[in-house]
Amino acid sequence: MDDKGDAKPAGSDPAAQWAGLWQGFAESSRQMAEAWSGSMGPFMLARLMEKPAGFSAGNEMSETIEKMAQGPRLADFWDIDRKLALVFGAWMEMRQKLASYNAVTSAPWAEASKRFFDAMSAAGGGNKELPHWREAFAKWSEISNEELIRNQRSDGFLQAQKELLQAGVKLRSRQDEVAEAASAMFGLPSRKDFDEVTRQLTELRREVRALGRRANGQGEAQP
Protein backbone atom coordinates (compact mmCIF):
# COMPACT_ATOMS: atom_id res chain seq x y z
CA MET A 1 0.00 0.00 0.00
CA ASP A 2 1.32 3.44 -0.93
CA ASP A 3 1.45 6.15 1.67
CA LYS A 4 -0.27 9.38 0.67
CA GLY A 5 2.17 11.98 -0.45
CA ASP A 6 4.74 9.47 -1.56
CA ALA A 7 6.03 10.17 -5.00
CA LYS A 8 4.98 7.38 -7.30
CA PRO A 9 7.46 6.13 -9.83
CA ALA A 10 6.38 6.77 -13.42
CA GLY A 11 4.35 3.90 -14.82
CA SER A 12 3.50 2.41 -11.45
CA ASP A 13 -0.23 3.42 -11.51
CA PRO A 14 -2.28 1.16 -13.86
CA ALA A 15 -5.20 3.59 -13.77
CA ALA A 16 -3.00 6.44 -14.95
CA GLN A 17 -1.56 4.20 -17.63
CA TRP A 18 -5.04 3.26 -18.77
CA ALA A 19 -6.17 6.88 -18.83
CA GLY A 20 -3.06 7.80 -20.80
CA LEU A 21 -3.71 4.99 -23.21
CA TRP A 22 -7.33 6.09 -23.63
CA GLN A 23 -6.35 9.68 -24.27
CA GLY A 24 -3.78 8.50 -26.79
CA PHE A 25 -6.39 6.39 -28.52
CA ALA A 26 -8.84 9.28 -28.61
CA GLU A 27 -6.18 11.54 -30.10
CA SER A 28 -5.27 8.95 -32.71
CA SER A 29 -8.93 8.52 -33.62
CA ARG A 30 -9.32 12.24 -33.99
CA GLN A 31 -6.27 12.41 -36.24
CA MET A 32 -7.53 9.50 -38.31
CA ALA A 33 -10.94 11.12 -38.68
CA GLU A 34 -9.27 14.34 -39.81
CA ALA A 35 -7.03 12.49 -42.21
CA TRP A 36 -10.02 10.67 -43.65
CA SER A 37 -12.10 13.83 -44.03
CA GLY A 38 -9.18 15.69 -45.49
CA SER A 39 -8.08 13.15 -48.04
CA MET A 40 -10.10 10.11 -49.08
CA GLY A 41 -13.48 11.15 -47.64
CA PRO A 42 -14.45 13.84 -50.16
CA PHE A 43 -13.15 11.73 -53.06
CA MET A 44 -15.16 8.66 -52.06
CA LEU A 45 -18.27 10.60 -51.18
CA ALA A 46 -18.14 12.45 -54.49
CA ARG A 47 -17.79 9.17 -56.34
CA LEU A 48 -20.69 7.68 -54.42
CA MET A 49 -22.88 10.65 -55.24
CA GLU A 50 -21.99 10.42 -58.93
CA LYS A 51 -22.37 6.67 -59.12
CA PRO A 52 -23.48 4.79 -56.01
CA ALA A 53 -22.60 1.52 -57.67
CA GLY A 54 -19.04 2.75 -58.02
CA PHE A 55 -17.77 0.34 -55.39
CA SER A 56 -19.40 -2.59 -57.08
CA ALA A 57 -18.10 -1.84 -60.55
CA GLY A 58 -16.47 -4.73 -62.32
CA ASN A 59 -19.38 -7.12 -61.95
CA GLU A 60 -18.13 -9.17 -64.89
CA MET A 61 -18.62 -12.62 -63.38
CA SER A 62 -22.30 -12.21 -62.54
CA GLU A 63 -22.88 -10.56 -65.93
CA THR A 64 -21.23 -13.53 -67.66
CA ILE A 65 -23.33 -15.99 -65.67
CA GLU A 66 -26.40 -13.97 -66.52
CA LYS A 67 -25.64 -14.01 -70.24
CA MET A 68 -24.85 -17.70 -70.18
CA ALA A 69 -27.97 -18.66 -68.25
CA GLN A 70 -30.24 -16.41 -70.29
CA GLY A 71 -29.18 -18.21 -73.49
CA PRO A 72 -31.38 -20.55 -75.53
CA ARG A 73 -33.24 -23.10 -73.41
CA LEU A 74 -32.88 -26.77 -74.16
CA ALA A 75 -35.89 -29.05 -73.85
CA ASP A 76 -34.45 -32.00 -71.99
CA PHE A 77 -31.52 -30.96 -69.90
CA TRP A 78 -29.61 -28.19 -68.20
CA ASP A 79 -32.67 -26.37 -66.87
CA ILE A 80 -31.95 -26.92 -63.16
CA ASP A 81 -28.27 -26.04 -63.71
CA ARG A 82 -29.39 -22.87 -65.46
CA LYS A 83 -31.61 -21.97 -62.51
CA LEU A 84 -28.80 -22.64 -60.02
CA ALA A 85 -26.41 -20.55 -62.11
CA LEU A 86 -28.92 -17.70 -62.06
CA VAL A 87 -29.13 -17.96 -58.27
CA PHE A 88 -25.35 -17.79 -58.04
CA GLY A 89 -25.23 -14.78 -60.36
CA ALA A 90 -27.94 -13.01 -58.33
CA TRP A 91 -26.08 -13.81 -55.10
CA MET A 92 -22.88 -12.28 -56.45
CA GLU A 93 -24.75 -9.21 -57.60
CA MET A 94 -26.38 -8.84 -54.20
CA ARG A 95 -23.00 -9.10 -52.44
CA GLN A 96 -21.71 -6.30 -54.64
CA LYS A 97 -24.73 -4.11 -54.02
CA LEU A 98 -24.31 -4.80 -50.31
CA ALA A 99 -20.69 -3.64 -50.48
CA SER A 100 -21.82 -0.49 -52.22
CA TYR A 101 -24.53 0.07 -49.61
CA ASN A 102 -22.08 -0.49 -46.77
CA ALA A 103 -19.71 2.05 -48.26
CA VAL A 104 -22.49 4.64 -48.40
CA THR A 105 -23.70 3.93 -44.87
CA SER A 106 -20.20 4.08 -43.39
CA ALA A 107 -19.48 7.53 -44.81
CA PRO A 108 -21.28 9.61 -42.13
CA TRP A 109 -19.35 8.03 -39.24
CA ALA A 110 -16.19 9.89 -40.21
CA GLU A 111 -17.93 13.26 -40.09
CA ALA A 112 -19.65 12.27 -36.84
CA SER A 113 -16.29 11.35 -35.29
CA LYS A 114 -14.74 14.62 -36.36
CA ARG A 115 -17.61 16.68 -34.98
CA PHE A 116 -17.64 14.70 -31.75
CA PHE A 117 -13.94 15.13 -31.06
CA ASP A 118 -14.20 18.82 -31.86
CA ALA A 119 -17.07 19.11 -29.39
CA MET A 120 -15.20 17.17 -26.70
CA SER A 121 -12.03 19.16 -27.23
CA ALA A 122 -14.01 22.35 -26.76
CA ALA A 123 -15.72 20.97 -23.66
CA GLY A 124 -12.61 19.58 -22.01
CA GLY A 125 -9.99 22.04 -23.17
CA GLY A 126 -7.57 23.73 -20.81
CA ASN A 127 -8.10 22.82 -17.18
CA LYS A 128 -11.81 22.17 -17.58
CA GLU A 129 -13.23 18.99 -16.14
CA LEU A 130 -13.94 16.33 -18.73
CA PRO A 131 -17.64 15.74 -19.23
CA HIS A 132 -19.34 12.85 -17.48
CA TRP A 133 -19.60 9.81 -19.75
CA ARG A 134 -23.35 10.27 -20.01
CA GLU A 135 -22.98 13.81 -21.31
CA ALA A 136 -20.27 12.67 -23.71
CA PHE A 137 -22.36 9.76 -24.91
CA ALA A 138 -25.46 11.94 -25.31
CA LYS A 139 -23.39 14.30 -27.46
CA TRP A 140 -22.00 11.43 -29.51
CA SER A 141 -25.48 10.02 -29.96
CA GLU A 142 -26.94 13.37 -30.99
CA ILE A 143 -24.19 14.08 -33.51
CA SER A 144 -24.21 10.58 -34.97
CA ASN A 145 -27.99 10.61 -35.27
CA GLU A 146 -27.86 13.88 -37.17
CA GLU A 147 -25.18 12.64 -39.53
CA LEU A 148 -26.83 9.26 -40.13
CA ILE A 149 -30.21 10.85 -40.83
CA ARG A 150 -28.63 13.43 -43.12
CA ASN A 151 -26.98 10.60 -45.03
CA GLN A 152 -30.22 8.61 -45.24
CA ARG A 153 -31.92 11.45 -47.04
CA SER A 154 -29.18 11.75 -49.66
CA ASP A 155 -29.65 10.57 -53.23
CA GLY A 156 -26.62 8.31 -52.89
CA PHE A 157 -28.08 6.45 -49.92
CA LEU A 158 -31.54 6.11 -51.44
CA GLN A 159 -30.07 4.82 -54.70
CA ALA A 160 -27.77 2.33 -52.95
CA GLN A 161 -30.62 1.06 -50.81
CA LYS A 162 -32.93 0.74 -53.78
CA GLU A 163 -30.33 -1.26 -55.71
CA LEU A 164 -29.74 -3.50 -52.69
CA LEU A 165 -33.47 -4.11 -52.38
CA GLN A 166 -33.73 -4.91 -56.09
CA ALA A 167 -30.80 -7.31 -55.88
CA GLY A 168 -32.19 -8.98 -52.74
CA VAL A 169 -35.60 -9.50 -54.31
CA LYS A 170 -34.01 -10.85 -57.49
CA LEU A 171 -32.00 -13.37 -55.46
CA ARG A 172 -35.06 -14.49 -53.51
CA SER A 173 -37.08 -14.79 -56.70
CA ARG A 174 -34.44 -17.00 -58.29
CA GLN A 175 -34.19 -19.14 -55.17
CA ASP A 176 -37.96 -19.58 -55.44
CA GLU A 177 -37.54 -20.82 -59.02
CA VAL A 178 -35.16 -23.52 -57.82
CA ALA A 179 -37.63 -24.45 -55.08
CA GLU A 180 -40.42 -24.57 -57.68
CA ALA A 181 -38.33 -26.94 -59.82
CA ALA A 182 -37.61 -29.14 -56.80
CA SER A 183 -41.31 -29.22 -55.87
CA ALA A 184 -42.21 -30.20 -59.41
CA MET A 185 -39.57 -32.94 -59.36
CA PHE A 186 -41.17 -34.52 -56.26
CA GLY A 187 -44.75 -33.87 -57.31
CA LEU A 188 -45.39 -31.38 -54.54
CA PRO A 189 -47.57 -28.30 -54.91
CA SER A 190 -45.44 -25.21 -55.28
CA ARG A 191 -45.72 -21.71 -53.89
CA LYS A 192 -47.22 -20.57 -57.20
CA ASP A 193 -49.87 -23.28 -56.84
CA PHE A 194 -50.63 -22.02 -53.32
CA ASP A 195 -50.89 -18.44 -54.54
CA GLU A 196 -53.26 -19.54 -57.28
CA VAL A 197 -55.47 -21.40 -54.79
CA THR A 198 -55.62 -18.44 -52.40
CA ARG A 199 -56.39 -16.10 -55.31
CA GLN A 200 -59.32 -18.26 -56.33
CA LEU A 201 -60.46 -18.57 -52.69
CA THR A 202 -60.32 -14.80 -52.17
CA GLU A 203 -62.28 -14.12 -55.34
CA LEU A 204 -64.83 -16.80 -54.50
CA ARG A 205 -65.30 -15.37 -51.02
CA ARG A 206 -65.89 -11.90 -52.46
CA GLU A 207 -68.52 -13.27 -54.82
CA VAL A 208 -70.31 -15.21 -52.07
CA ARG A 209 -70.34 -12.19 -49.76
CA ALA A 210 -71.57 -9.90 -52.51
CA LEU A 211 -74.40 -12.36 -53.16
CA GLY A 212 -75.16 -12.42 -49.41
CA ARG A 213 -75.38 -8.63 -49.31
CA ARG A 214 -77.58 -8.58 -52.39
CA ALA A 215 -79.85 -11.21 -50.86
CA ASN A 216 -80.17 -9.08 -47.70
CA GLY A 217 -80.96 -6.01 -49.75
CA GLN A 218 -79.39 -2.52 -49.64
CA GLY A 219 -75.89 -3.95 -49.69
CA GLU A 220 -76.27 -5.07 -46.07
CA ALA A 221 -73.49 -7.40 -44.94
CA GLN A 222 -74.44 -10.56 -43.10
CA PRO A 223 -72.78 -10.58 -39.64
Next chain:
Amino acid sequence: MSDESQTSRFLSEIAANTGKLVKATQLFGQTRDEDVTIGTTPKHLVMRRDKVELFRYEPLAAATATTPVLVAYGLIGRYTMADLQPDRSLVRSLLSKGLDLWLIDWGQPGRTERWLTIDDYVDDYIDAAVDRIRHDTGHDKVTLLGICEGGVFTTCYAALHPDKVKNLVITITPIDFHADTKDTAAHHGFLNIWTRSLDPEDIDRLVDTYGVLPGEFMSSVFSMMTPMRSLTKYNVDLIDVVDDEAKFMNFLRMEKWLADRPHHPGEAAKQWLKELYQENRLANGNFVLSGRTVDLKSVTAPVLNVFALDDHIIPPDCSRALGARIGSNDYTEIPLPGGHVGLFVSSKSQGKLSQSIADWLCARDGAAAGNS
Protein backbone atom coordinates in the same frame (compact mmCIF):
# COMPACT_ATOMS: atom_id res chain seq x y z
CA MET B 1 -10.27 17.91 -11.34
CA SER B 2 -6.89 16.20 -11.34
CA ASP B 3 -5.91 13.58 -13.88
CA GLU B 4 -5.88 11.04 -11.09
CA SER B 5 -9.41 11.74 -9.92
CA GLN B 6 -10.68 11.81 -13.51
CA THR B 7 -9.10 8.45 -14.10
CA SER B 8 -10.57 7.13 -10.92
CA ARG B 9 -14.04 8.35 -11.90
CA PHE B 10 -13.64 6.86 -15.36
CA LEU B 11 -12.71 3.46 -13.97
CA SER B 12 -15.46 3.43 -11.36
CA GLU B 13 -18.03 4.28 -14.04
CA ILE B 14 -16.78 1.46 -16.23
CA ALA B 15 -17.04 -0.94 -13.31
CA ALA B 16 -20.56 0.24 -12.42
CA ASN B 17 -21.81 0.00 -15.99
CA THR B 18 -20.26 -3.41 -16.51
CA GLY B 19 -22.03 -4.54 -13.35
CA LYS B 20 -25.35 -3.22 -14.66
CA LEU B 21 -24.94 -5.00 -17.98
CA VAL B 22 -24.21 -8.23 -16.10
CA LYS B 23 -27.34 -7.64 -14.06
CA ALA B 24 -29.34 -7.05 -17.26
CA THR B 25 -28.09 -10.36 -18.62
CA GLN B 26 -29.22 -12.09 -15.42
CA LEU B 27 -32.63 -10.41 -15.59
CA PHE B 28 -33.08 -11.58 -19.19
CA GLY B 29 -32.23 -15.08 -18.06
CA GLN B 30 -34.75 -14.98 -15.21
CA THR B 31 -37.66 -13.49 -17.17
CA ARG B 32 -39.87 -15.72 -19.28
CA ASP B 33 -41.80 -14.50 -22.30
CA GLU B 34 -45.09 -15.44 -20.64
CA ASP B 35 -44.24 -13.03 -17.80
CA VAL B 36 -44.32 -10.16 -20.29
CA THR B 37 -47.98 -9.55 -21.00
CA ILE B 38 -49.54 -6.98 -23.31
CA GLY B 39 -53.10 -6.37 -24.51
CA THR B 40 -54.56 -7.67 -21.25
CA THR B 41 -57.65 -5.49 -20.82
CA PRO B 42 -60.58 -7.94 -20.58
CA LYS B 43 -62.61 -8.41 -23.76
CA HIS B 44 -64.66 -11.14 -25.38
CA LEU B 45 -64.88 -12.40 -28.92
CA VAL B 46 -68.06 -11.40 -30.72
CA MET B 47 -67.42 -12.38 -34.32
CA ARG B 48 -64.75 -14.00 -36.45
CA ARG B 49 -64.52 -13.45 -40.20
CA ASP B 50 -61.57 -15.22 -41.83
CA LYS B 51 -58.62 -14.20 -39.61
CA VAL B 52 -60.29 -10.98 -38.51
CA GLU B 53 -61.87 -10.88 -35.07
CA LEU B 54 -64.30 -8.44 -33.51
CA PHE B 55 -64.04 -8.05 -29.73
CA ARG B 56 -66.07 -6.11 -27.20
CA TYR B 57 -64.26 -4.82 -24.12
CA GLU B 58 -65.79 -5.39 -20.71
CA PRO B 59 -67.07 -2.07 -19.25
CA LEU B 60 -65.03 -0.53 -16.45
CA ALA B 61 -67.32 2.38 -15.61
CA ALA B 62 -70.88 3.62 -16.04
CA ALA B 63 -71.61 4.77 -19.62
CA THR B 64 -70.87 8.41 -20.40
CA ALA B 65 -71.15 8.33 -24.22
CA THR B 66 -73.99 6.39 -25.75
CA THR B 67 -72.68 5.34 -29.17
CA PRO B 68 -70.40 2.30 -29.36
CA VAL B 69 -66.83 3.03 -30.42
CA LEU B 70 -65.03 0.70 -32.83
CA VAL B 71 -61.22 0.83 -32.57
CA ALA B 72 -59.34 -0.05 -35.76
CA TYR B 73 -55.56 -0.28 -35.79
CA GLY B 74 -53.57 -0.56 -39.02
CA LEU B 75 -52.03 -3.59 -40.66
CA ILE B 76 -48.50 -2.47 -39.78
CA GLY B 77 -48.00 -3.50 -36.16
CA ARG B 78 -50.80 -4.62 -33.86
CA TYR B 79 -53.54 -3.05 -31.76
CA THR B 80 -51.69 -3.99 -28.55
CA MET B 81 -49.88 -0.64 -28.80
CA ALA B 82 -53.16 0.87 -27.54
CA ASP B 83 -53.20 -1.56 -24.61
CA LEU B 84 -49.55 -2.07 -23.73
CA GLN B 85 -49.94 -2.29 -19.96
CA PRO B 86 -52.62 -1.30 -17.45
CA ASP B 87 -51.16 2.11 -16.63
CA ARG B 88 -50.31 2.87 -20.27
CA SER B 89 -53.41 1.78 -22.10
CA LEU B 90 -55.57 4.02 -24.24
CA VAL B 91 -58.17 1.26 -24.27
CA ARG B 92 -58.32 0.91 -20.49
CA SER B 93 -58.32 4.64 -20.02
CA LEU B 94 -61.26 5.14 -22.42
CA LEU B 95 -63.17 2.29 -20.74
CA SER B 96 -62.62 3.91 -17.37
CA LYS B 97 -64.18 7.06 -18.81
CA GLY B 98 -67.36 5.17 -19.65
CA LEU B 99 -67.05 4.41 -23.39
CA ASP B 100 -68.50 1.25 -24.96
CA LEU B 101 -65.38 0.01 -26.74
CA TRP B 102 -65.13 -2.56 -29.52
CA LEU B 103 -61.99 -3.70 -31.28
CA ILE B 104 -61.30 -5.11 -34.71
CA ASP B 105 -58.16 -7.28 -34.68
CA TRP B 106 -56.72 -8.13 -38.09
CA GLY B 107 -54.89 -11.14 -36.65
CA GLN B 108 -51.70 -12.37 -38.29
CA PRO B 109 -52.05 -12.05 -42.06
CA GLY B 110 -49.72 -14.26 -44.07
CA ARG B 111 -49.36 -15.50 -47.61
CA THR B 112 -52.96 -16.76 -47.44
CA GLU B 113 -54.05 -13.11 -47.31
CA ARG B 114 -51.88 -12.15 -50.26
CA TRP B 115 -54.80 -11.10 -52.46
CA LEU B 116 -56.70 -9.04 -49.90
CA THR B 117 -56.97 -5.38 -50.81
CA ILE B 118 -57.79 -2.26 -48.82
CA ASP B 119 -61.20 -2.59 -50.49
CA ASP B 120 -61.70 -5.84 -48.55
CA TYR B 121 -60.59 -4.29 -45.27
CA VAL B 122 -62.83 -1.24 -45.60
CA ASP B 123 -65.89 -2.54 -47.42
CA ASP B 124 -65.96 -6.05 -46.05
CA TYR B 125 -64.26 -6.47 -42.67
CA ILE B 126 -64.98 -3.02 -41.20
CA ASP B 127 -68.44 -2.97 -42.73
CA ALA B 128 -69.28 -6.40 -41.31
CA ALA B 129 -67.99 -5.32 -37.88
CA VAL B 130 -70.04 -2.10 -37.98
CA ASP B 131 -73.15 -4.05 -38.96
CA ARG B 132 -72.61 -6.51 -36.16
CA ILE B 133 -72.21 -3.72 -33.60
CA ARG B 134 -75.34 -1.99 -34.91
CA HIS B 135 -77.21 -5.30 -34.72
CA ASP B 136 -76.04 -6.11 -31.16
CA THR B 137 -76.49 -2.63 -29.68
CA GLY B 138 -79.49 -1.36 -31.58
CA HIS B 139 -77.66 1.78 -32.69
CA ASP B 140 -78.02 3.03 -36.26
CA LYS B 141 -74.50 4.39 -36.29
CA VAL B 142 -71.17 3.75 -34.60
CA THR B 143 -68.20 5.93 -33.72
CA LEU B 144 -64.96 4.92 -35.44
CA LEU B 145 -61.57 5.36 -33.80
CA GLY B 146 -58.80 4.72 -36.30
CA ILE B 147 -55.10 4.52 -35.48
CA CYS B 148 -52.41 5.16 -38.11
CA GLU B 149 -53.22 3.04 -41.18
CA GLY B 150 -56.45 2.12 -39.39
CA GLY B 151 -57.25 5.84 -39.46
CA VAL B 152 -57.02 5.77 -43.24
CA PHE B 153 -59.34 2.76 -43.35
CA THR B 154 -61.89 4.39 -41.06
CA THR B 155 -61.70 7.69 -42.94
CA CYS B 156 -62.38 5.85 -46.20
CA TYR B 157 -65.22 4.00 -44.51
CA ALA B 158 -66.72 7.26 -43.21
CA ALA B 159 -66.58 8.66 -46.75
CA LEU B 160 -68.12 5.59 -48.38
CA HIS B 161 -70.68 4.74 -45.66
CA PRO B 162 -71.59 8.07 -44.02
CA ASP B 163 -75.01 6.73 -43.03
CA LYS B 164 -73.40 4.31 -40.55
CA VAL B 165 -70.87 6.66 -38.91
CA LYS B 166 -71.82 8.81 -35.92
CA ASN B 167 -68.35 10.29 -35.24
CA LEU B 168 -64.90 9.77 -36.67
CA VAL B 169 -61.83 9.93 -34.45
CA ILE B 170 -58.47 9.45 -36.11
CA THR B 171 -55.07 9.41 -34.47
CA ILE B 172 -51.59 9.68 -36.08
CA THR B 173 -53.19 9.15 -39.49
CA PRO B 174 -51.68 10.15 -42.83
CA ILE B 175 -54.08 11.79 -45.30
CA ASP B 176 -51.74 13.83 -47.52
CA PHE B 177 -48.81 11.46 -48.04
CA HIS B 178 -46.73 14.15 -49.73
CA ALA B 179 -47.12 16.81 -47.03
CA ASP B 180 -43.84 15.65 -45.47
CA THR B 181 -42.15 18.03 -47.91
CA LYS B 182 -43.46 20.93 -45.80
CA ASP B 183 -41.84 19.52 -42.65
CA THR B 184 -38.42 20.99 -41.92
CA ALA B 185 -37.44 18.54 -39.15
CA ALA B 186 -34.70 16.34 -40.61
CA HIS B 187 -35.83 13.27 -38.68
CA HIS B 188 -39.43 13.46 -39.93
CA GLY B 189 -40.79 11.73 -43.02
CA PHE B 190 -38.04 9.32 -44.05
CA LEU B 191 -40.69 6.70 -44.82
CA ASN B 192 -42.29 9.07 -47.33
CA ILE B 193 -38.95 9.87 -48.99
CA TRP B 194 -37.86 6.24 -49.04
CA THR B 195 -41.12 5.02 -50.59
CA ARG B 196 -41.01 7.69 -53.28
CA SER B 197 -37.41 6.71 -54.10
CA LEU B 198 -38.58 3.26 -55.20
CA ASP B 199 -39.96 2.45 -58.63
CA PRO B 200 -43.54 1.10 -58.59
CA GLU B 201 -42.12 -2.08 -60.13
CA ASP B 202 -39.82 -2.53 -57.11
CA ILE B 203 -42.86 -2.65 -54.85
CA ASP B 204 -44.65 -5.07 -57.18
CA ARG B 205 -41.62 -7.38 -57.29
CA LEU B 206 -41.13 -7.28 -53.52
CA VAL B 207 -44.75 -8.17 -52.84
CA ASP B 208 -45.01 -10.73 -55.65
CA THR B 209 -41.86 -12.47 -54.45
CA TYR B 210 -42.77 -12.65 -50.77
CA GLY B 211 -46.54 -12.71 -51.22
CA VAL B 212 -46.74 -10.07 -48.48
CA LEU B 213 -44.92 -6.98 -47.32
CA PRO B 214 -42.81 -8.82 -44.76
CA GLY B 215 -43.17 -7.62 -41.17
CA GLU B 216 -39.42 -7.99 -40.62
CA PHE B 217 -38.76 -5.77 -43.61
CA MET B 218 -40.95 -2.98 -42.21
CA SER B 219 -39.27 -3.41 -38.82
CA SER B 220 -35.88 -2.79 -40.39
CA VAL B 221 -37.17 0.35 -42.14
CA PHE B 222 -38.55 1.66 -38.85
CA SER B 223 -35.27 0.88 -37.04
CA MET B 224 -33.41 2.85 -39.68
CA MET B 225 -35.54 5.91 -38.92
CA THR B 226 -34.10 6.18 -35.40
CA PRO B 227 -30.55 5.02 -36.10
CA MET B 228 -28.81 5.70 -32.80
CA ARG B 229 -31.74 4.57 -30.71
CA SER B 230 -31.68 1.29 -32.62
CA LEU B 231 -27.96 0.89 -31.95
CA THR B 232 -28.11 1.65 -28.22
CA LYS B 233 -31.33 0.17 -26.96
CA TYR B 234 -29.83 -3.21 -26.07
CA ASN B 235 -26.74 -1.81 -24.36
CA VAL B 236 -26.48 1.77 -23.14
CA ASP B 237 -30.22 2.23 -22.72
CA LEU B 238 -30.42 -0.92 -20.63
CA ILE B 239 -28.14 0.68 -18.05
CA ASP B 240 -30.93 3.15 -17.32
CA VAL B 241 -33.62 0.58 -16.67
CA VAL B 242 -31.83 -2.34 -15.11
CA ASP B 243 -32.12 -1.11 -11.51
CA ASP B 244 -35.84 -0.51 -11.77
CA GLU B 245 -37.93 -3.62 -12.31
CA ALA B 246 -40.97 -1.63 -13.49
CA LYS B 247 -38.90 0.16 -16.12
CA PHE B 248 -37.27 -3.10 -17.19
CA MET B 249 -40.70 -4.71 -17.68
CA ASN B 250 -41.90 -1.64 -19.61
CA PHE B 251 -38.90 -2.08 -21.87
CA LEU B 252 -39.73 -5.75 -22.41
CA ARG B 253 -43.39 -5.02 -23.14
CA MET B 254 -42.40 -2.51 -25.78
CA GLU B 255 -40.00 -5.04 -27.26
CA LYS B 256 -42.77 -7.64 -27.33
CA TRP B 257 -45.03 -5.24 -29.21
CA LEU B 258 -42.24 -4.39 -31.66
CA ALA B 259 -41.49 -8.07 -32.26
CA ASP B 260 -45.14 -8.79 -32.99
CA ARG B 261 -45.19 -7.20 -36.44
CA PRO B 262 -47.39 -9.20 -38.81
CA HIS B 263 -46.88 -9.32 -42.55
CA HIS B 264 -48.93 -6.79 -44.48
CA PRO B 265 -51.28 -8.47 -46.99
CA GLY B 266 -49.67 -8.21 -50.42
CA GLU B 267 -52.18 -6.47 -52.68
CA ALA B 268 -53.21 -4.11 -49.87
CA ALA B 269 -49.51 -3.27 -49.43
CA LYS B 270 -49.24 -2.37 -53.12
CA GLN B 271 -52.16 0.03 -52.72
CA TRP B 272 -50.71 1.46 -49.52
CA LEU B 273 -47.24 2.07 -50.95
CA LYS B 274 -48.01 2.89 -54.59
CA GLU B 275 -51.46 4.47 -54.64
CA LEU B 276 -51.16 6.31 -51.34
CA TYR B 277 -47.47 6.89 -50.50
CA GLN B 278 -46.29 7.35 -54.08
CA GLU B 279 -49.33 8.70 -55.93
CA ASN B 280 -51.07 10.40 -52.99
CA ARG B 281 -54.47 9.40 -54.32
CA LEU B 282 -56.45 9.90 -51.12
CA ALA B 283 -55.54 13.58 -50.87
CA ASN B 284 -55.84 14.04 -54.63
CA GLY B 285 -59.34 12.60 -54.67
CA ASN B 286 -58.71 9.65 -56.96
CA PHE B 287 -58.39 6.75 -54.53
CA VAL B 288 -60.86 4.07 -55.61
CA LEU B 289 -62.21 1.29 -53.36
CA SER B 290 -64.72 -1.31 -54.56
CA GLY B 291 -65.27 0.70 -57.73
CA ARG B 292 -66.14 3.92 -55.84
CA THR B 293 -63.92 6.97 -55.53
CA VAL B 294 -63.21 7.92 -51.92
CA ASP B 295 -64.42 11.51 -51.82
CA LEU B 296 -63.36 13.03 -48.49
CA LYS B 297 -66.09 15.67 -48.90
CA SER B 298 -68.50 12.82 -48.19
CA VAL B 299 -67.20 12.64 -44.62
CA THR B 300 -70.01 14.54 -42.92
CA ALA B 301 -69.82 13.12 -39.38
CA PRO B 302 -68.05 15.15 -36.68
CA VAL B 303 -64.30 14.51 -36.93
CA LEU B 304 -61.60 14.58 -34.26
CA ASN B 305 -58.05 14.46 -35.63
CA VAL B 306 -55.33 13.80 -33.04
CA PHE B 307 -51.69 13.80 -34.09
CA ALA B 308 -48.25 13.91 -32.48
CA LEU B 309 -46.13 16.98 -33.00
CA ASP B 310 -42.88 15.00 -33.08
CA ASP B 311 -44.17 12.09 -35.15
CA HIS B 312 -41.20 10.96 -37.26
CA ILE B 313 -43.29 8.33 -39.10
CA ILE B 314 -46.38 10.39 -39.92
CA PRO B 315 -45.29 14.04 -40.01
CA PRO B 316 -47.99 16.30 -38.50
CA ASP B 317 -48.73 18.06 -41.80
CA CYS B 318 -49.68 14.72 -43.36
CA SER B 319 -52.43 14.39 -40.73
CA ARG B 320 -53.48 18.04 -40.64
CA ALA B 321 -54.38 17.80 -44.32
CA LEU B 322 -57.72 16.19 -43.49
CA GLY B 323 -59.34 19.37 -42.15
CA ALA B 324 -59.43 21.20 -45.47
CA ARG B 325 -60.74 18.22 -47.41
CA ILE B 326 -63.74 16.88 -45.53
CA GLY B 327 -67.40 17.86 -45.83
CA SER B 328 -68.06 17.95 -42.08
CA ASN B 329 -68.57 21.33 -40.41
CA ASP B 330 -67.61 19.87 -37.05
CA TYR B 331 -63.86 19.32 -37.24
CA THR B 332 -61.44 19.41 -34.31
CA GLU B 333 -57.67 19.06 -34.35
CA ILE B 334 -55.69 18.17 -31.25
CA PRO B 335 -51.92 18.28 -31.67
CA LEU B 336 -50.21 16.62 -28.74
CA PRO B 337 -46.55 16.59 -27.76
CA GLY B 338 -44.68 13.34 -28.34
CA GLY B 339 -43.92 10.90 -31.10
CA HIS B 340 -45.79 8.29 -33.12
CA VAL B 341 -45.65 5.52 -30.53
CA GLY B 342 -45.01 7.74 -27.51
CA LEU B 343 -48.45 9.29 -27.92
CA PHE B 344 -49.90 5.92 -26.88
CA VAL B 345 -47.33 4.48 -24.53
CA SER B 346 -45.52 7.29 -22.77
CA SER B 347 -46.61 8.03 -19.24
CA LYS B 348 -46.70 11.76 -20.02
CA SER B 349 -49.24 11.55 -22.85
CA GLN B 350 -51.50 8.89 -21.34
CA GLY B 351 -54.01 11.17 -19.67
CA LYS B 352 -54.03 13.79 -22.40
CA LEU B 353 -54.88 11.49 -25.29
CA SER B 354 -57.71 9.59 -23.64
CA GLN B 355 -59.12 12.69 -21.93
CA SER B 356 -59.15 14.61 -25.23
CA ILE B 357 -61.01 11.81 -26.99
CA ALA B 358 -63.46 11.19 -24.14
CA ASP B 359 -64.25 14.91 -23.67
CA TRP B 360 -64.78 15.39 -27.40
CA LEU B 361 -67.05 12.36 -27.68
CA CYS B 362 -69.06 13.17 -24.57
CA ALA B 363 -69.68 16.71 -25.84
CA ARG B 364 -71.27 15.26 -28.99
CA ASP B 365 -72.60 11.98 -27.75
CA GLY B 366 -72.95 12.24 -23.98
CA ALA B 367 -75.30 9.83 -22.22
CA ALA B 368 -76.59 12.76 -20.15
CA ALA B 369 -77.61 14.56 -23.35
CA GLY B 370 -79.75 11.57 -24.27
CA ASN B 371 -78.15 11.06 -27.68
CA SER B 372 -78.53 7.75 -29.39
